[in-house]
Amino acid sequence: MHDKRVVRGSTFTGRTQAAGDGPESGAARARRRALARRAAAARLRPHTPPPAPGRRHHPIQTDHFLEELFDKGSEMEAGVQTDLLLDRPASPLYVPAKTGADAHTQIYPGDLFDFDVEVQxxxxxxxxxxxxxxxxxxxxxxxxxxxxxxxxxxxxxxxxxxxxxxxxxxxxxxxxxxxxxxxxxxxxxxxxxxxARSAAAAAALARGWLADAVPAALRGLQLRGCLAAAEDSAAADLLPWLVDEVAAEIEALLTSRDLVTGQCLCRCSVRGLYTAYLPLTKSLYADLQL
CATH class of the missing domain: 1.20.5 (Single alpha-helices involved in coiled-coils or other helix-helix interfaces)
Known part of the structure; x- marks a missing residue:
């Protein structure tokens, strides 16, 4: 295809002279230059970008949608002149049309407003x-x-x-x-x-139960010989303390009575009280044993 001697194009056109066959005519050179310029212009024109992945370009006919653009639109000049108008004159005063005939009114005395009479x-x-x-x-x-x-x-x-x-x-x-x-x-x-009733019942029950238990316990202790030692220790320890306490209480009573009555009475000594109250304490102890 690169050999210029091979005829390309339509077979109906005139046969072009191949290179080397003879001198090139001026029309052929002009045509070749035009084709070269057209090819150069085509190379300088921006081409369509490549299609996106998965798509392809498809040629379509857009002749009906083409619009020829001009650098400068068509212009034309036209003149318009308005008619000369005068200012509007001032409106005349309105005078209503006269209707009917003129008439007069007769006013007699007393027909007009009387303030002194009408104000009452x-x-x-x-x-x-x-x-x-x-x-x-x-x-x-x-x-x-x-x-x-x-x-x-x-x-x-x-x-x-x-x-x-x-x-x-x-x-x-x-x-x-x-x-x-x-x-x-x-x-x-x-x-x-x-x-209280429960306590009384319990006390009565305890007394009824102890009425037989205490004498039996005392007899058992007496038979064993434990009560004699307790009597001796009680007589040695309890009786002197009891006598001292009784003497102090009696002395306090007598002192209070002397202070109240204002009289001074003769009082026996503590030893005399011990001697006087010793038989009484022994009898109380015997009662306690019983």
Whole structure:
């Protein structure tokens, strides 16, 4: 295809002379130059970018959508001249059309307005309306005062009723508390009575049971010889202490009596009291043994 001697193109056209066959004509050179310029212009024109991956370009006919562009549009000049108009003149004054015929009016004495005569009913109406309005306002003020007084009395009665209800609630609460206290006290007394009865029953049962157990225990101790040693130790330790305590108590009683009566009585000594009360203490100890 690169050999210029090979004929390319339409077979109906005239045969072009191959290179080397003869001198090249001017038309052939011009045609070749035109083709070269067209090819160079085609190379300089921006080409269509390559298609996206997975797509391809497809040639379509766009002749009907082509629009020829010009660097400068067509221009034309035209002149317009408005008609010369004068300013609008001022509107004339409106004069209504005359209708009917002219006439005159005869005024007799007394036909026009007499102030001294015509003002009397007007004054009567004004004075009557003013007096009526004043009476209405006075009645309204009296009614408002009566309403305020009634409201004050109602507030007093309401406050008194509230105070009475509060007093009754307080009294009811106090009675309820007293009732609760009495119920609690009665329950405590019943519990104490039950405990006392239980204690009394237990004491009676214990006395009934000890009435036979204590003499038997004392007889057993006496037979074993343990009671004699206890009697000796009690006589040696308990009796002197008991005598001293009794003597101190009697001395305190006598001192109090002397201070109250203001008399000085002769008192025996502690040893004398011991001698006097020794038989009594022995008898008390014997009673304790029994």
């Amino acid at each position: 009913p007007v004054l009567e109406v004004l004075v009557g309306k003013t007096a009526e309005q004043a009476l209405a306002e006075a009645a309204q003020e009296e009614e408002l005062a009566a309403l305020r007084e009634r409201r004050r009395r109602y507030c007093e009665l309401r406050d008194a009723a509230r105070a009475e209800r509060a007093r009754l609630r307080a009294a009811d609460r106090r009675l309820h508390l007293e009732k609760e206290a009495l119920v609690s006290q009665a329950q405590a007394q019943q519990a104490a009575a039950r405990e």
